[in-house]
Amino acid sequence: MSLVVIALIVWALGWSLNRWLANGPYAANRWTGLCVAAVFGATVLIMWELIVRGLGVPAVILPPPSAIAAAFASSTSILWADFVQTILKGGLSGYVIGCGAGFAVAILVDRYDFLRRGLLPVGNFMSALPIVGTAPILVMWYGFGWQSKAAVVVLMVFFPMLVNTVAGLRDTSAMQRDLMRTYGAGYWPTLIKLRLPAAMPFIFNGLKISTTLALIGAIVAEFFGSPTVGLGFRISTSVGQLALDMVWAAIVVSALAGSAFYGAVAAIERGVTFWHPSQRGQ
Amino acid sequence: DAHADEVRLQLQWVTQAQFAGYYVALDQGFYEEEGLDVTILPGGPDIAPPQVLAGGGADVMLNWMPSALAARENGLPVVNIAQPFKTSGLMLTCWKDTGITGPQDFVGRTIGVWFFGNEYPFLSWMSQEGISTDGGEDGVTVLKQGFNVDPLLQRQADCISTMTYNEYNQVLSSGVSPDELVTFKYEDMGVATLEDGMYVLEENLADPEFEDKMVRFVRASMAGWKWAEENPTEAAMIVLDYDETGAQTEEHQIAMMEEVAKLTAGSNGALDEADFQRTVDTLLAGGSDPVITAQPEGAWTSAITDAALN
C-alpha cells in the first residue's frame, strides 16, 4: 500500500515539474515540449511499476514495466524478426501499394466526375467494412504469409488515401484555377503545376492517417493465420503462454515502429509542404 | 435459491458439444441439486482461460494439460481437479495425394498448428521425431492455423490440426471423402496429452469451503457428462439452446456429441495417474526446447474426485 502512496507522490512531483516547465521560463524552448512529454511518460511508468507491485497485480494480468523491459532486452532478435515480418514485409508493402492505388484512383476519379459521384459513396460504404471481417477472407485468399497482411493493409489505407487525395485535388481556389486558364493551360499542366502541389497537405494527411492504419492492419491480420513469426503472432501466442511481459514488449515494438513511421512521414511532409501555413508556423 | 453457491466456469472455446456435459448439468438442474449456481462463460479465440482464472474472472477453467502445466511453470499455480476426457481427440489431417504416410514424410511440408497454448503437443511430438519446426529445408514449415479448416481445403497446408469431433467433420462435410485424407491421431502416435481437464487455482483449494463447492461441482458435471453420453441428440440440442451466437447447426452438434462421447467414455472424472505421467513425459521429451523443464509437483489432486465419486 505504501508503494501506492509513493506512486501518488511521484505523480504529484511529476505534474508540478511539468507545470513549471510548461509555464515557467523555459516554456518557449524547443526542447521543453519533449521534456514535458518525457517527464509525463516517465511518471506514468513509475506509477505503473509502483501500483502493480503495491497492489500485487498478478504478472499474468499486468506485468510491471521493469519486467517488460527485461523481456524486451532478452528477446531483441525475436522481436526484430517480428518487426521485419509484420512492419517491413506486411505493413510497408501494403502501405505502398494501398497508398499508391488510392492516389492513382483519386486522379482518375478526379478526372471523371461520373466516377467521383459513383465511386466515392460506394467506396465510403465499403470502407466501413471492419477489418476483423475482411482479414479472415483475405487470409483465405492470399495465404498465411505477409501477402495477406499486405492485402489487409491495402484495403485499410486505400480509402483514406483516396478521399484525402480527391479532396486535395479539389482544394484549389477558383482564382488559382482561373490563372491556369488565362495561360490556356490544359489538364496535365494544371494537374502537375497546380493541383498536385496544392493537394500535398491533404495527401500527406492521408499518408499520415494510413501509417497507423497500416500498422494496426498488419498486426490484426496475423490473428487470423500467420507463419510463426510476426508481432501479431507474438502477441496472440504470448498471451496464450501467459508471457505477458513478451506481449507488452511486442506492443512496445509496435508503438516504437508506429511512432517512427509516423514521424518519418511527418518529416517528409515538412520538407514537401514547407510552404503551407500549418508548417510555416513552426 | 438464494443460498446457492456461485461457480463460474470458463470454457476454452465457444459453446459447442465439446462442453456438453456442463450445459446438460446446468440445463437438467444437476448443479442446482448440488446447491450450486453455475455460470458458464464461453471462451473464444485469444481468450486465455488461465488468465481469466488468474484475474479472478472464473473459479474453474477447462484447459489442455500442456497449457496448464506451462502456466504452472510460468508462475500461475493451477491444479487439475478432474479429468472428464480420457482420450485425446487431437490429430493431424493430411491430404493423401501429398504422399505423406508417416511422420518421416513431414519434412519439407507445411503444417497448420493451433497456437495460443495449444501448440505444445505438436512441438513435443516433432522434437521427439527429431524434426525441426523452424521452417528450414530439413524441417516442417509451421503455420499458425486460424479457426477453421480452410488452410487444408485451400491447400495452403499439407496437413492441419483437427479434433476428431469437430474440424475433421468439417473437412468431410465440405465434400472431401475420408479416402482422400490421411490422419495421425496423437493418441495413436504415443504423444497424446490430456485435454479438457478442470483446473482451479491452488490457493483456492486451501479453502475447505471452496473445496466442498468443487466436489459438488465435479459430481454434478460428471453426471452431466454421463447423461450426455447416453443422450447425445438431446445433449446436442441443449448445447444449441445455450449458443448465443446462433451459429451452430443441429447436424454438426449431434455429430460432435457422438465423437466427444467416445473421448469421455473412459473417464469417471478421476485423473488416471498413468495418463498424467504420459502427458508429462511427452512434454518433458521436448528435446532442446521442452514445454516444461521439470516434473511438475502438485499439479493435480485426486481429493476432489475422491470426495465426489464415492
Add this chain to the structure above:
Amino acid sequence: MTDAVISAQHLDLTFQTGDGPVHALRDVNLTIDKGDFVSFIGPSGCGKTTFLRCIAGLETPTGGDLTVNGMTPDEARKARAYGYVFQAAGLYPWRTIGGNIRLPLEIMGFSKADQAERVKRVLELVDLAGFEKKYPWQLSGGMQQRASIARALAFDADILLMDEPFGALDEIVRDHLNEELLKLWARTEKTIGFVTHSIPEAVYLSTKIVVMSPRPGRITDVIDSPLPRERPLDIRDTPEFIAIAHRVREGLRAGHQED
C-alpha cells in the same frame, strides 16, 4: 474602330443559380482602343469582375458580341493575348517568386534560357530584382502584388487585365504601386483593363473611366479623362482631378440610390 482591341456590343450575361437567375451584365457596350488604360468602377456586385472575366474568356456571355484582338475571347485566351492580375496576388506558395513568374513561361513552352532571361527582366521592371529565390510568404503584400504583375507581364501579352489588384493594400503602398503602374504602362504601351473600388485610384490611373451600376450590371457613364498621360502623385489635389472624381462619385451615387 480600326484600333479597337476590345469591343463589346449589347453584351448580356445571366448566371443561373440555385436562387434563380442573376442578371450580372445587361446591354454592355464598350470599345477599348490600343494603349488605353480603362478603369471599371462601381459598387460591389455590379459586374466589374464578371465583365473582365468575359473579356478574358473565363466567363461566357449569354448574349451580345465580344471580340478581343478581333477574335472571340476564348480564342484570344488560347492565343495568350492577355495577362491577368487577380485581386489577391494569388502566387502559388510552393514556388519561389522566380518560379511563379516562370510558371506561365513553362506552360507556354518557352526555352529555359528565354525563361531565365524574361524572369530577370520583369523582376527588374517591377523592382523586385534580388527576390527571385524568396517564397511569396516571405514578402510583404505590396511586393507580392508586384510579383503577380510581373508574372502577368512575363510572356509579353499586349493586353493586361487587372481585377482590383491593389484592393488588399494600404493607401500608401497603393499610391506607390499606382505610380509604378503608370510608369510601366508608359514604358510598355500595353492596353490595360483595371477594376477598382477606389475613386481616386480610378481617376489617377485611367484614360477612360467606366462607371457601372448594379442589378442588373450595366454601364452608366464612360468618362474620357482630360488629364495628361504624365501624372505626378499630387495631380490628385488639382481641380481637374477633383472634378472628375466628383463626376465619378455622382455617377456611383446615382447607381446606388436606385435600389
Add this chain to the structure above:
Amino acid sequence: MTDAVISAQHLDLTFQTGDGPVHALRDVNLTIDKGDFVSFIGPSGCGKTTFLRCIAGLETPTGGDLTVNGMTPDEARKARAYGYVFQAAGLYPWRTIGGNIRLPLEIMGFSKADQAERVKRVLELVDLAGFEKKYPWQLSGGMQQRASIARALAFDADILLMDEPFGALDEIVRDHLNEELLKLWARTEKTIGFVTHSIPEAVYLSTKIVVMSPRPGRITDVIDSPLPRERPLDIRDTPEFIAIAHRVREGLRAGHQED
C-alpha cells in the same frame, strides 16, 4: 488636462518574437479629451492596432504611463469602460443579431428585461430595428458592421474604440457608414478612438488626427481638425478638407520614406 479621458506618456511596447524583439511603439505621447473623435492613421505595421489594444488593456506596454478614465487600462477594462469594434464585424455566426448584441450584456450580468430594452434601443440607434431575429450571414457587410457597433454600444461605455471597422467595405457603403457614425457620435457624445488606413475617412470623421510611422511605431503628427462638428459628405470637396488631407498624406509619405 482636466478632461483627459485617455492619456499616454512615453509609452513603449516591444514584442518578443522568435525573430528577436519588435519595437511596436516608441515614446508615444497623446492626450484624448472627453468627446474627442480621434483617428489613428499610418502605414501597415506602424502600431495603430497595438496602441488601441494598449488602451483597451489587451496588450501591456513595456514602458511609460497610460491611463484610461484615470485608471490603468486593465482596471478600465474590468470596469468595462469602453466598447471595442474590430476590423471585421466579428459577429458570432451562431447567434442572431439580437443575440450578438445581448452577448456582452449576458456576460456582464444585466437583467433579462434590461437586456431586451437595451438591444432594442441600440438596434434603433444603428438603424437595424427589425433585424433582431436575423443571423449575421443574412445581412450585408455594412449591416453587419453596424450590428457590431451596436454590440459595442449596448452596455453604454463612455469610450468607443474602433479598429478599422469599415476596412472590408466598399467605398459607397463606407461613406454611408461614416455619415452615420458621425451622427451617432453627435447624439451620444462618446469619446471615440478610430483606426483607419484611409486619409479621407480620417479627415472626414475626426476632431484630431494622429499620424503614425513605423519601425518603431511612433506619432509623427497630431492634427487638430478645424472642420466644424457638423459635416455633410461633400465637405470632402472643400479646400480645408483637401488641405488637411494633404498634410496627412505628407506626414504619411515622410514616415514611409525613412526606411
Add this chain to the structure above:
Amino acid sequence: MKGTLGPVLTVILAILAIWYVACVPMNVREVLSAAERDGAVVTPTDPVERRDAGAVGLVLNNTAHLGASWSLDRAKLPAPHQIAVELWNTTVVEEMTGRRGIVNSGSLSNRGLVYHAGITLWATVLGFVIGTGLGILLAVGIVHSRTMEMSVMPWAIVSQTIPIVALAPMIIVVLYSVGLQGMLPKAVISAYLSFFPVVVGMVKGLRSPDQSQLDLMHTYNASKSAVLVKLRLPASVPYLFASLKIGIAASLVGAIVGELPVQQGGLGARMLAGSYYGQTSQIWAALIAAAALAALLVWSIGALERRTLRRMGVV
C-alpha cells in the same frame, strides 16, 4: 446528393459484374475438385498440380466444369446472390419462420442478423458516448492547461500506434477480473477507439475562435467559463460533428472487435462464427450488415449535425 444515383448504380452494377466474373477463377479449384468427385475428368487430374497451376489457366482448360462457380457452399468468393440469399434468410425468413424468430417466439432470433446488429449497436453507442464524453473533457483540459497539452498530447498520438484491436481479448480478460462483463468491456474498446478523433477534433474546434473573437470576450472581461460556454463550445460544434462521424465508425469497429473473443452474440461473433465454420456467405452477410450499420450511424450523426447547425443558424 443530386445526380449521384445514376453513377452509384452504374458503379454498383460494374462491381457486381466484376464480382460474378471473379467468382470463376477464385473458386475454380474447389469447383474442379467437386466436379472430379462427381466423376468428371478435369485437367490436370492431380490436385497438387492444380494447386500450383494458375487460376486463369484452369478456367480455360476446364470450361465445361465451371457450372458450380456461383453455387459453392464454402466458396472462396461467394456470388453476390448467395450473399443476398443469406441476408434474406438471416433477416426476414429467420424472423418469420425460424423456431426462435419473432413470429414464433416473440423475440428476435439469435440466428438472425437483426438481433446481433442490435447487440453491436448498443455496445457501439455506449462506447461512443463514453469516448466522446471523455474526449470532450480532455480537449477542454488541453485547451485550458498548457501543462496538460504538453504532457498528454504526444502520448495520445503514440497511443494510436498501439494495436488496441490486437489487445482486445486481453483487455476483456482484465476487465473480467475487475468484475466488468457483458456490454461494458466492448464499450471500453469502442470508447478507446472513438476517443482520439474526438480529442483531436475538439481541440481544433475549441481553438477555432480567432484572436479577435477571443479579444472581444476579453474586452467584456469575461471569465474562462463564459468564454468556454459562449464562444469556444459553440464555435467547436462543426468540428465536433466531423469528429463524431469518424468516432462512431471507429466505435463500431471497437464493438465488433470486442465481440470476437467473447462469443456472446453481436456482428463480430457472427463474423467469427462464419469464419470458424467456413461459412463465407455468413461472413459476407455480417460484413455487409456491419457496413450498413456504420452507414446508418454516420448518417444519423449527419442528420443530427444538419439539425443542430440549422438550429444554431449556421446554415
